[in-house]
Amino acid sequence: xxxxxxxxxxxxxxxxxxxxxxxxxxxxxxxxxxxxxxxxxxxxxxxxxxxxxxxxxxxxxxxxxxxxxxxxxxxxxxxxxxxxxxxxxxxxxxxxxxxxxxxxxxxxxxx
Numbered sequence: 001x002x003x004x005x006x007x008x009x010x011x012x013x014x015x016x017x018x019x020x021x022x023x024x025x026x027x028x029x030x031x032x033x034x035x036x037x038x039x040x041x042x043x044x045x046x047x048x049x050x051x052x053x054x055x056x057x058x059x060x061x062x063x064x065x066x067x068x069x070x071x072x073x074x075x076x077x078x079x080x081x082x083x084x085x086x087x088x089x090x091x092x093x094x095x096x097x098x099x100x101x102x103x104x105x106x107x108x109x110x111x
Contacts, residue, residue, distance in 0.1 A: 001091070001092050002088050002090065002091045002092075003088070003089055003090040003091075004084070004085050004086070004087065004088055004089060005084040005085055005089070006052050006060045006062055006081035006082075006084060006089050007052050007060065007084055009050055009052050009062055009089070009090065009099070010050045010051055010052055012090070012092075013047060013050035013064075014050070016092075016097075017047050017050075017097065017108060017110075018046075018047050018048065018049070018050075019046055019047070019048070020046065020047065020110055021044065021045075021046055021069070021110070021111045022044070022045065022046070022047065022108040022109060022110055022111060023042065023043075023044055023108070023109040023111060024041075024042065024043050024044070024045055024066060024075075024106070024107070024108055025040065025041075025042045025105075025106070025107040025109075026040070026041045026042075026077055026104065026105070026106050026107075027039070027040045027041075027104060027105045028103060028104040029103045029104070030103075043066075043068060043069075043075070044068070044069045044111065045066035045067055045068050045069060045075065046066065046067045047064065047065070047066055047108070048065045048066065048067050048074070049063075049064070049065045050062065050063070050064050050065075051063045052081070055080070057080075058083065059080050059081060059082060059083060059102070060080070060081040060082075060083065060084070061078060061079070061080060061081070062078070062079045062080075062081055062099075062101065063076060063077070063078050064076070064077040064078075064079070064106065065077075077104075077106060079099070079101030079102075079104050079106065080101055080102040080103065080104075081101055081102065082102065087100070088100065089101075095109055095110040096108070096109045096110075097109075
């Protein structure tokens with residue numbers, strides 16, 4: 001299944017992904033050159049919240065908060081998305097959810 005509206009993410013995440021133990025892979029780029037300045041991080045966590053709001057650039061900001069496996073650390077990821085309906089922003093294939101932001105990707109895999 002795929003989604004083109006970032007504003008749908010909170011309801012999708014709440015229903016299917018919140019409080020699930022997942023393997024998180026987050027990749028971001030500093031500019032549009034996907035080979036340069038790529039930073040990738042991986043960790044196990046539980047998604048505790050997801051929000052999407054308008055930003056001043058006429059795009060959308062997604063905020064994802066995760067609690068690490070030991071429960072002591074909260075990790076917050078902020079991603080920019082194009083306006084609703086412009087691009088595919090998320091694809092779910094079984095236990096894997098791929099979220100595509102303007103300069104980042106967030107992959108969640110249920111454990």
